[in-house]
Amino acid sequence: MCEFVLRTVSEGGKVVSDEKKHRVSRRQFLTYTLTGVGGFMAAGMISPMVRMALDPALGATGESDFVSVGITEDQLTDEPQLVNFQVEVDDAWYQSEQAQTAWIYKDGDEIIALSPTCTHLGCTVNWDANENYPEQFYCPCHDGRFERDGTNIPGTPPTRPLDIYEVEVRDGAIYLGQIIQRNA
Numbered sequence: 001m002c003e004f005v006l007r008t009v010s011e012g013g014k015v016v017s018d019e020k021k022h023r024v025s026r027r028q029f030l031t032y033t034l035t036g037v038g039g040f041m042a043a044g045m046i047s048p049m050v051r052m053a054l055d056p057a058l059g060a061t062g063e064s065d066f067v068s069v070g071i072t073e074d075q076l077t078d079e080p081q082l083v084n085f086q087v088e089v090d091d092a093w094y095q096s097e098q099a100q101t102a103w104i105y106k107d108g109d110e111i112i113a114l115s116p117t118c119t120h121l122g123c124t125v126n127w128d129a130n131e132n133y134p135e136q137f138y139c140p141c142h143d144g145r146f147e148r149d150g151t152n153i154p155g156t157p158p159t160r161p162l163d164i165y166e167v168e169v170r171d172g173a174i175y176l177g178q179i180i181q182r183n184a
């Protein structure tokens with residue numbers, strides 16, 4: 001038990017009165033302390049969730065912005081080429097760089113950027129990699145296959161097309177944005 005006493009002393013040094021102002025038991029002290037610490041920790045955990053709920057575009061990866069992938073439009077042909085690039089990932093308390101990859105090519109005036117992640121079970125597809133299936137994206141894990149535009153080939157394990165990136169051209173340079181999931 002903690003006890004605070006207000007003691008009034010006269011000019012002559014004589015104690016005139018003792019006044020008990022406030023009592024706090026050990027149990028109350030621990031309750032107040034733990035409640036305060038618990039509340040602080042809960043606020044730290046909940047605030048990022050609230051932020052994500054209010055603005056899903058911010059997401060865990062912070063991928064709402066387009067990023068330069070280091071090539072220009074005039075370097076592209078109708079042959080898909082594998083491009084590696086980095087995106088900045090904003091987590092609640094820190095930033096980091098995440099490596100990403102895209103198969104990019106030109107289809108007439110349009111620029112196509114496909115995710116290399118197989119939509120069956122997530123292995124990596126390669127372009128024109130199996131001599132039995134030329135001019136197709138091929139997944140070595142279970143013989144999954146996709147057309148040049150990413151459409152899954154019926155009779156192979158994947159049941160939907162490859163995901164596709166948003167593409168922008170700025171001053172001739174290629175920028176990629178969000179990955180968009182396409183349905184069968």
Ligand code: FES
Pocket residue numbers: 118119120121122123139140141142143144145157158
């Ligand atoms: S993971 Fe690609 S076919 Fe199964």
